[in-house]
Amino acid sequence: MAKVVHLEPIGQDSSVETNGNLLSVLLNKDLDVLKECGGRGMCATCHIYVREGMEAISPISRREQRTLEVITSCKPNSRLACQSRVLAEGITVELPPGMYVNSLQDIEALVGRRAEQPMLHPITGQILVEEGKLVTRSMLKQLEDSPSFKVGEFFANTSGA
Numbered sequence: 001m002a003k004v005v006h007l008e009p010i011g012q013d014s015s016v017e018t019n020g021n022l023l024s025v026l027l028n029k030d031l032d033v034l035k036e037c038g039g040r041g042m043c044a045t046c047h048i049y050v051r052e053g054m055e056a057i058s059p060i061s062r063r064e065q066r067t068l069e070v071i072t073s074c075k076p077n078s079r080l081a082c083q084s085r086v087l088a089e090g091i092t093v094e095l096p097p098g099m100y101v102n103s104l105q106d107i108e109a110l111v112g113r114r115a116e117q118p119m120l121h122p123i124t125g126q127i128l129v130e131e132g133k134l135v136t137r138s139m140l141k142q143l144e145d146s147p148s149f150k151v152g153e154f155f156a157n158t159s160g161a
């Protein structure tokens, strides 16, 4: 039987079959979830906060726990939507603010403009560009040189793990 999940901050409801995951709830609403790891529980791009109804969601697996530990914006009510199965009614989830980027090209496209929302690292959720900040070439260069932005490498090393 379908269960209704409430989504914030958009203030909308979406339904999913019992045992369906929260990622499909987000995708039902056309929310632009990057799914950087392909729904394997290894990135930050489907990170959500559970405002209500944590007991109505399947328990956290070890892999999910490990991934949550590296997400800088993680809180006690954090979950990964792709790993969270809906078991009962009464769930309200909140999407963290910001936009995940999966390559530096995403940021490059904004050079000379101000970021309309925080731009976030797809694995750690770390803020790469703050909201309202002017995106410059030197900022891009800095990110390019930073060891934390090696997303391709990260997945190459962990595939099948």
Ligand code: FES
Binding pocket: 034, 035, 036, 037, 038, 039, 040, 041, 042, 043, 044, 045, 046, 047, 080, 081, 082, 083
């Ligand atoms: S899509 Fe990567 S953890 Fe859910």
